[in-house]
Amino acid sequence: MAVAAAAARVWGSSRGLGRTGLLLLRRPGARGLARSLPRRQEQQHFPSLDDKPQFPGASAEFIDKLEFIQPNVISGIPVYRVMDRQGQIINPSEDPHLPQEKVLKFYRSMTLLNTMDRILYESQRQGRISFYMTNYGEEGTHVGSAAALDNTDLVFGQYREAGVLMYRDYPLELFMAQCYGNVSDLGKGRQMPVHYGCRERHFVTISSPLATQIPQAVGAAYAAKRANANRVVICYFGEGAASEGDAHAGFNFAATLECPIIFFCRNNGYAISTPTSEQYRGDGIAARGPGYGIMSIRVDGNDVFAVYNATKEARRRAVAENQPFLIEAMTYRIGHHSTSDDSSAYRSVDEVNYWDKQDHPISRLRHYLQSRGWWDDEQEKAWRKQSRKKVMEAFEQAERKPKPNPSLLFSDVYQEMPAQLRKQQEALARHLQTYGEHYPLDHFEKWDKAAVQQSDQEAIRAGPAQ
Amino acid sequence: MAALAATAGGLLRLRAAGAEGQWRRLRGAGLLRGLLQPDSATGVAAQRRLVAHFTFQPDPEPQEYGQTQKMNLFQAITSALDNSLAKDPTAVIFGEDVAFGGVFRCTVGLRDKYGKDRVFNTPLCEQGIVGFGIGIAVTGATAIAEIQFADYIFPAFDQIVNEAAKYRYRSGDLFNCGSLTIRAPWGCVGHGALYHSQSPEAFFAHCPGIKVVVPRSPFQAKGLLLSCIEDKNPCIFFEPKILYRAAVEQVPVEPYNVPLSQAEVIQEGSDITLVAWGTQVHVIREVAAMAQEKLGVSCEVIDLRTILPWDVDTVCKSVIKTGRLLISHEAPLTGGFASEISSTVQEECFLNLEAPISRVCGYDTPFPHIFEPFYIPDKWKCYDALRKMINY
Numbered sequence: 001m002a003v004a005a006a007a008a009r010v011w012g013s014s015r016g017l018g019r020t021g022l023l024l025l026r027r028p029g030a031r032g033l034a035r036s037l038p039r040r041q042e043q044q045h046f047p048s049l050d051d052k053p054q055f056p057g058a059s060a061e062f063i064d065k066l067e068f069i070q071p072n073v074i075s076g077i078p079v080y081r082v083m084d085r086q087g088q089i090i091n092p093s094e095d096p097h098l099p100q101e102k103v104l105k106f107y108r109s110m111t112l113l114n115t116m117d118r119i120l121y122e123s124q125r126q127g128r129i130s131f132y133m134t135n136y137g138e139e140g141t142h143v144g145s146a147a148a149l150d151n152t153d154l155v156f157g158q159y160r161e162a163g164v165l166m167y168r169d170y171p172l173e174l175f176m177a178q179c180y181g182n183v184s185d186l187g188k189g190r191q192m193p194v195h196y197g198c199r200e201r202h203f204v205t206i207s208s209p210l211a212t213q214i215p216q217a218v219g220a221a222y223a224a225k226r227a228n229a230n231r232v233v234i235c236y237f238g239e240g241a242a243s244e245g246d247a248h249a250g251f252n253f254a255a256t257l258e259c260p261i262i263f264f265c266r267n268n269g270y271a272i273s274t275p276t277s278e279q280y281r282g283d284g285i286a287a288r289g290p291g292y293g294i295m296s297i298r299v300d301g302n303d304v305f306a307v308y309n310a311t312k313e314a315r316r317r318a319v320a321e322n323q324p325f326l327i328e329a330m331t332y333r334i335g336h337h338s339t340s341d342d343s344s345a346y347r348s349v350d351e352v353n354y355w356d357k358q359d360h361p362i363s364r365l366r367h368y369l370q371s372r373g374w375w376d377d378e379q380e381k382a383w384r385k386q387s388r389k390k391v392m393e394a395f396e397q398a399e400r401k402p403k404p405n406p407s408l409l410f411s412d413v414y415q416e417m418p419a420q421l422r423k424q425q426e427a428l429a430r431h432l433q434t435y436g437e438h439y440p441l442d443h444f445e446k447w448d449k450a451a452v453q454q455s456d457q458e459a460i461r462a463g464p465a466q
Numbered sequence: 467m468a469a470l471a472a473t474a475g476g477l478l479r480l481r482a483a484g485a486e487g488q489w490r491r492l493r494g495a496g497l498l499r500g501l502l503q504p505d506s507a508t509g510v511a512a513q514r515r516l517v518a519h520f521t522f523q524p525d526p527e528p529q530e531y532g533q534t535q536k537m538n539l540f541q542a543i544t545s546a547l548d549n550s551l552a553k554d555p556t557a558v559i560f561g562e563d564v565a566f567g568g569v570f571r572c573t574v575g576l577r578d579k580y581g582k583d584r585v586f587n588t589p590l591c592e593q594g595i596v597g598f599g600i601g602i603a604v605t606g607a608t609a610i611a612e613i614q615f616a617d618y619i620f621p622a623f624d625q626i627v628n629e630a631a632k633y634r635y636r637s638g639d640l641f642n643c644g645s646l647t648i649r650a651p652w653g654c655v656g657h658g659a660l661y662h663s664q665s666p667e668a669f670f671a672h673c674p675g676i677k678v679v680v681p682r683s684p685f686q687a688k689g690l691l692l693s694c695i696e697d698k699n700p701c702i703f704f705e706p707k708i709l710y711r712a713a714v715e716q717v718p719v720e721p722y723n724v725p726l727s728q729a730e731v732i733q734e735g736s737d738i739t740l741v742a743w744g745t746q747v748h749v750i751r752e753v754a755a756m757a758q759e760k761l762g763v764s765c766e767v768i769d770l771r772t773i774l775p776w777d778v779d780t781v782c783k784s785v786i787k788t789g790r791l792l793i794s795h796e797a798p799l800t801g802g803f804a805s806e807i808s809s810t811v812q813e814e815c816f817l818n819l820e821a822p823i824s825r826v827c828g829y830d831t832p833f834p835h836i837f838e839p840f841y842i843p844d845k846w847k848c849y850d851a852l853r854k855m856i857n858y
Binding site: 154156185186187188189190191195197198199204205207209212214215216217218219220221222223224226227245246248249250252253256257411412413414415416418419420421 | 556558583584586588589591593594596597598599600601602603604605606607609621624625628629632633634635636637638639640641642644674675677698699727775778779
């Protein structure tokens with residue numbers, strides 16, 4: 001305790017030290033102790049090579065001038081593009097030189113999606129489906145990125161990425177089945193329209209809460225890394241969802257846990273009615289990446305080749321180096337947020353028309369195709385007719401199909417049905433026997449408990465999704 | 467959050483180290499005069515930190531699972547995790563501070579044994595921990611996520627309720643996160659106050675799609691945790707922190723399972739059914755002994771074990787026999803899980819009831835610090851409620 005007394009003279013009252021201070025004193029020569037003994041006043045300053053910050057948290061240089069870092073919102077991160085607004089390649093060395101068939105697939109996917117969107121939006125207006133969300137103006141972000149991935153790369157989406165599924169050849173029948181919630185819906189009619197999912201095509205089922213998919217995608221990427229799967233996970237979200245805490249969580253985890261993931265932000269200017277000026281004050285989403293230690297880029301989302309190039313390179317490096325990449329694809333939401341929205345309430349028709357007419361991913365690609373001699377007006381006419389016909393056929397079929405067996409209301413809550421839930425299922429069955437006329441049973445497949453039991457057993461045998 | 471968590475762990479360690487060292491330091495610094503003396507001449511009793519409100523009752527050594535070892539609760543957890551990582555190469559454990567062994571030592575030694583890619587720290591972010599865990603589970607790998615205190619699980623509530631619980635249902639069984647297990651220390655600890663004492667099982671009981679499990683002892687904990695990890699549904703496993711060191715019994719070294727959604731009748735009786743889970747099981751066990759001794763009342767004691775989906779049949783069967791039901795939990799009374807049990811039992815067993823169902827629970831307040839001894843549903847409150855039921 002003589003040490004304590006000596007220390008008390010140096011620091012003043014030993015009471016201020018507390019228990020921690022006493023512990024330090026009991027271990028003389030501890031690093032903290034040696035440094036903190038005050039030196040006698042010295043005039044000389046020796047520039048010391050050792051005079052660098054030693055903090056565990058950050059060890060950049062010292063600076064002796066008070067200066068706040070300016071957030072760079074004026075010049076900001078530049079927007080990478082390959083084509084100009086007329087579809088002409090600007091820098092030939094950036095042209096990915098994709099074969100004709102592949103680029104035609106881009107075009108057909110984007111236009112088929114556009115056609116499907118028009119018809120399904122209308123069908124909601126006519127009361128045939130309950131809800132719909134279009135993808136107008138963002139088709140380039142979907143197709144450019146999907147084309148740069150392997151077919152087995154796992155996709156976590158938000159809700160405006162139907163073009164990714166379209167590119168992966170998800171049949172029109174199944175898009176429609178989900179929107180109608182009919183008996184062919186793989187999702188068994190459980191969710192609102194556009195909440196697609198497909199195990200075979202490695203597209204995780206969409207959920208309505210925003211940004212929840214972001215940390216999940218990171219976990220999936222971590223598992224892929226551990227499995228040496230040579231797979232990347234891509235996670236799509238909008239600039240609005242990027243404000244959610246889950247986005248911050250996902251970015252930080254991906255960087256610290258070194259996950260092979262592509263974060264793909266569709267910055268389309270609006271989150272329902274909220275413009276970007278009310279969503280964030282920094283330089284968009286791309287500027288956040290470096291804050292987490294994440295390689296980041298901003299691209300012209302309406303330039304399908306820019307999106308393709310960025311995603312392709314991000315994929316290659318994410319898998320090779322086990323680190324996340326952030327791509328912010330700048331685009332514009334030409335349509336309303338959904339069928340429950342009328343965007344004329346918060347933006348001008350002129351603004352929308354500009355994007356529709358002057359900077360549309362489909363037009364830009366068509367100009368490119370035409371300038372290569374890979375497409376012409378006749379083919380355009382024929383394809384429009386053909387794609388419309390395909391969509392109408394699928395649509396009519398989807399309308400005619402019944403809804404699934406109502407006892408499917410009760411299955412898949414758990415892998416096995418708990419006893420209490422089975423009792424509730426039986427209670428509904430009995431209720432329908434007496435009161436069935438008040439329920440829309442005509443539109444549904446016949447109640448069949450056995451079908452539900454069978455699907456329980458199949459699920460148990462099938463095992464987990466990949 | 468983190469500072470307090472470290473402090474809480476630190477508090478427990480210091481407590482374990484004993485008051486001895488503390489006396490020595492204070493005496494040496496000449497500060498002891500005027501402070502607490504064990505037996506003061508003034509006759510005022512020393513203000514000691516109070517003893518626990520329960521006595522842990524170990525179960526008899528299990529015979530059917532092979533060699534056993536003396537383990538406390540956290541060691542039993544470690545053993546379960548060790549077994550899991552040994553037989554399931556996809557299994558990983560993650561959360562705040564799990565790498566060095568965890569603030570409650572549940573993961574000690576596992577990183578060295580299984581590698582840093584399998585036992586690792588995450589940033590301080592519960593919504594991230596659970597979201598990340600869901601993502602691992604979606605690929606089919608086994609994810610064991612630790613939330614440092616159940617009190618801090620709420621940032622992850624959206625991921626648990628809106629995502630994990632609904633993953634299979636909403637996808638039509640195309641996807642699921644069944645191989646996710648979330649573990650969290652739970653319940654009162656003597657000094658935990660608002661944010662180190664909570665029992666949030668009732669929030670999750672209202673969420674179809676997840677399972678919620680609370681063990682009462684090391685043997686139960688290992689078997690139930692292994693069942694949760696192997697279960698094909700996302701599970702939340704609450705570990706009574708006050709039992710981590712205090713509960714010691716013989717636990718099999720090899721893996722074994724204790725079934726989920728099965729309550730256990732740990733003592734048979736004929737006059738009244740007592741239901742609890744976790745630490746409170748030991749309280750009601752003692753109440754059963756008091757009731758027998760002082761009132762000649764024969765109690766049937768049930769450990770519910772799984773809160774969701776809960777074993778309605780075992781509880782109802784018991785109440786049909788005894789005609790009386792007392793349910794007790796630390797969590798606040800209103801909306802606590804006792805209300806669910808009470809409601810179901812009165813539906814199923816109305817005509818068998820001899821008295822209103824009694825709930826002895828925490829008060830409808832946040833969990834207090836200095837008032838903990840008054841807050842908790844201790845054996846005297848349970849005994850008093852039991853007495854009133856018998857005399858109804």
